[in-house]
Amino acid sequence: MSLAEDIKVLREKTGAGLMDCKKALLETKNDMEQAIVFLRKKGLADMAKRSDRETKEGRVSVKTNGKNYAMVYLGCETDFVAKTEDFIKLADELADYVLAHPEITDYANDEHIKSMIAEKAPKFGENTTLKGAYNWTPAEGAVIEYYIHADNKKASLLELAVTGTAKDAAKVKEIARGLAMHTVGMQSCWVDAKDIPQAVIDKELEIYRTQALNEGKPEAAIEKMLPGKVKKFAKENCLLEQMTIKDNKKSVLDYLKEESNALGCELKVVRFVRF
DSSP: OOOOHHHHHHHHHHHHOOHHHHHHHHHHHTHHHHHHHHHHHHHHHHHHHHTTTOOOOOEEEEOOOOOOOEEEEESSOOOOHSSHHHHHHHHHHHHHHHHOOHHHGGGGHHHHHHHHHHHHHHTTSSEEEEEEEEEOOOOOOOOEEEEEEETSSSSSEEEEEEEOOOSSSSHHHHHHHHHHHHHHHTOOOOOSGGGGGHHHHHHHEEEEEEEHHHHOOOOOOOOOHHHHHHHHHHHHGGGGGBSSSSTTTTTTHHHHHHHHHHHEEEEEEEEEEOO
């Protein structure tokens, strides 16, 4: 093949620019494999320069084998890259890998995942990072459902425990998916008030105290006000205490109690994770 044809092939294989491909082939005396290595090394060096850039965009991918559920969030810098075929494919491949390896405890530092991203990132020309990855197996009798928003950037994975035999199994799955959607729409942070870390509560209390003092309220009155502020914070941020999307006068906890009675079983949210 001519140099021009080799450049075309190398561009198709790597996604690198025309002049970069030409230089790689000249440096490696038209050895295609060595030229790919040359470009990967150059790409990796470029990625190191980009590694401090924020990855505000990205894509969520969810995979299941019927038992386990894997959800990953692959981050990048722009929405343009997030919508490209190669980026979507990489997100899906990462989700497949996470699904196949439930034994891994730290996906962010897994060497194979790092190499998968490093191999494709130069083609994107942006900082590309794994922003989160989960592999869940439902407990016996529980169901896991997920929701991915239309923009493919917001998503939730939720596990719903079922005690007893539900009259309608399909309805249970529908409820679980609806709750996953709720956590995305209402930006739920925790299942219940007891799940809020003490450090978060302390921070909120300090903010409330400072605001009240700045408003000139006496300290004794402020202390009496604080428990109510914490309760309000929990109501706004905890799934079970939030009002349902369909009925802003009914909490998710009350909704679950109603559905449990109707189905002849007990439904309880075990956990959820939201991107």
